[in-house]
Amino acid sequence: MNTTLRQQLATLIATPSITCTDASMDMGNLAVVEHIASWATELGFRCELQHVAPGKANLIATLGEGPGGLVLSGHTDTVPYDAARWKSDPFTLTERDGKLYGLGTADMKGFFPLALAAAHEAASVIRAGGRLHAPLILLATCDEETSMAGARALVAAGKPRARFAVIGEPTGLKPLRLQKGVMMERLVIEGRSGHSSDPALGHSALDAMHAALGELIGFRRELAERHHNPLFTVPTPTLNLGCIHGGDNPNRICARCELQYDLRPLPGMAMNELRATIAQRLAPLAEQFQVSIRSEPLFAGTPAMETPADSPLVLAAEALTGHASGAAAFGTEAPYLQELGMDALILGPGDIDTAHQPDEFVAIDRLQPTISLLSALIRRFCLSA
Numbered sequence: 001m002n003t004t005l006r007q008q009l010a011t012l013i014a015t016p017s018i019t020c021t022d023a024s025m026d027m028g029n030l031a032v033v034e035h036i037a038s039w040a041t042e043l044g045f046r047c048e049l050q051h052v053a054p055g056k057a058n059l060i061a062t063l064g065e066g067p068g069g070l071v072l073s074g075h076t077d078t079v080p081y082d083a084a085r086w087k088s089d090p091f092t093l094t095e096r097d098g099k100l101y102g103l104g105t106a107d108m109k110g111f112f113p114l115a116l117a118a119a120h121e122a123a124s125v126i127r128a129g130g131r132l133h134a135p136l137i138l139l140a141t142c143d144e145e146t147s148m149a150g151a152r153a154l155v156a157a158g159k160p161r162a163r164f165a166v167i168g169e170p171t172g173l174k175p176l177r178l179q180k181g182v183m184m185e186r187l188v189i190e191g192r193s194g195h196s197s198d199p200a201l202g203h204s205a206l207d208a209m210h211a212a213l214g215e216l217i218g219f220r221r222e223l224a225e226r227h228h229n230p231l232f233t234v235p236t237p238t239l240n241l242g243c244i245h246g247g248d249n250p251n252r253i254c255a256r257c258e259l260q261y262d263l264r265p266l267p268g269m270a271m272n273e274l275r276a277t278i279a280q281r282l283a284p285l286a287e288q289f290q291v292s293i294r295s296e297p298l299f300a301g302t303p304a305m306e307t308p309a310d311s312p313l314v315l316a317a318e319a320l321t322g323h324a325s326g327a328a329a330f331g332t333e334a335p336y337l338q339e340l341g342m343d344a345l346i347l348g349p350g351d352i353d354t355a356h357q358p359d360e361f362v363a364i365d366r367l368q369p370t371i372s373l374l375s376a377l378i379r380r381f382c383l384s385a
C-alpha cells in the first residue's frame with residue numbers, strides 16, 4: 001500500500017465525524033470534507049462545498065466537464081462507538097492481521113482515498129492538456145447515518161448531474177442495485193375520556209386502536225401476498241408495529257392512543273400510495289368508534305430503489321467483479337442520486353457485518369482491487385467515447 005493512501009486513510013479516521021440523533025453527540029464533518037477537497041484539488045478537481053447546516057457540508061469535486069459522467073460517492077459521517085469494546089483507539093488507523101482498523105474504515109470514509117487513487121489516470125490526462133470524454137465527480141456527503149440531510153440538500157439543489165453513480169458503502173466488492181425503502185409513521189387516535197363504569201360516557205381510543213392494529217396486520221399480510229422480490233433476503237415488504245402508548249388508568253376510558261410503525265416497501269411500491277391506502281382503510285374506524293384518526297410520517301421517508309439490470313454501469317460492474325448484482329439489506333443514499341437522474345450502484349471494499357460494530361476494519365487485500373475496479377469504471381465512463 002503506498003504511503004499517500006495510508007496517510008490519507010489515517011487522517012480521515014483521525015478526524016471524528018460522528019452523527020447521532022442525540023444532539024449532544026452529533027458532530028460536524030467540515031474538517032473531513034476539507035481534507036478530501038485539498039487532496040482532490042491537488043489532482044486538478046474543481047471543488048465546491050455545499051453548506052447544509054452549521055459545521056456540515058457536502059463536497060462536490062469535479063474533474064472535466066460536460067454532460068453525463070460518473071459520480072463516486074460516499075458519506076463522511078460515522079455512527080457513534082463503544083470505547084470499551086474496541087481493542088485499539090477507533091480514531092487511530094491500526095494495522096493487525098492484514099486489516100486496517102478504525103471507525104469509518106469500512107463505513108465509509110475509507111472509500112475516499114481509494115476513489116482519489118483511482119482518479120490519477122484521469123487527472124494525468126487533464127494535466128497533459130487532454131480532455132475527458134465525460135466528467136468524473138467525487139461526492140462526499142454529510143449526515144447519512146441520521147437524517148440524510150446531505151443527500152436531500154443535493155436533490156433540492158439539483159446537483160450534481162451525472163449519468164452513473166457508484167456508492168462505496170461496504171458490500172464486500174459485490175455490486176448491489178436494489179434497496180428497500182424506509183418509512184416511519186405515527187398513528188394518533190383521539191377519543192374522549194370518561195368513567196370506566198359506563199362506556200357511554202366516552203369514546204375509547206384504545207378500542208379504536210385495537211381495530212386499527214387489526215387493519216394494519218391484515219394490510220401487512222396482503223402486501224406480503226402481492227409483492228415478492230427474491231433478490232432480497234427478506235423477499236416481501238415488512239410492516240413492524242414498533243411502539244404504542246395510550247391511556248393512563250384502568251378506571252378511565254382511554255382518550256388518546258399513539259402507535260409508531262416502520263414500513264419497508266420493495267422497489268415499485270410508492271410511499272404516497274401506501275400512505276393513502278392505509279388512511280383509506282383506517283377512515284371507517286373514526287365513524288365506528290367516534291374518534292379522530294390521524295396518520296403522519298415521522299420523517300419524509302426514503303423511497304425504495306432499483307437500477308435496471310441492463311444499465312451499462314451494472315453490466316460493467318458485474319463483468320469486472322465476476323458477481324451478479326444483488327439487493328442491499330441496508331439503506332443508502334442511492335434513491336437520492338437516482339432522483340438526480342443517475343443509475344446508482346452500491347459497491348465498496350468493506351464488509352457490512354463489520355460496520356456499526358467495535359473493531360470496524362477494511363481488509364488490506366481489498367484496497368488494490370477496489371482501486372483497479374474504480375479505475376476501470378472511470379476509463380469506461382469518463383475516458384473513452
Ligand SMILES: [Zn+2]
Binds near residue numbers: 075107108144169170
Ligand atoms: Zn454507510
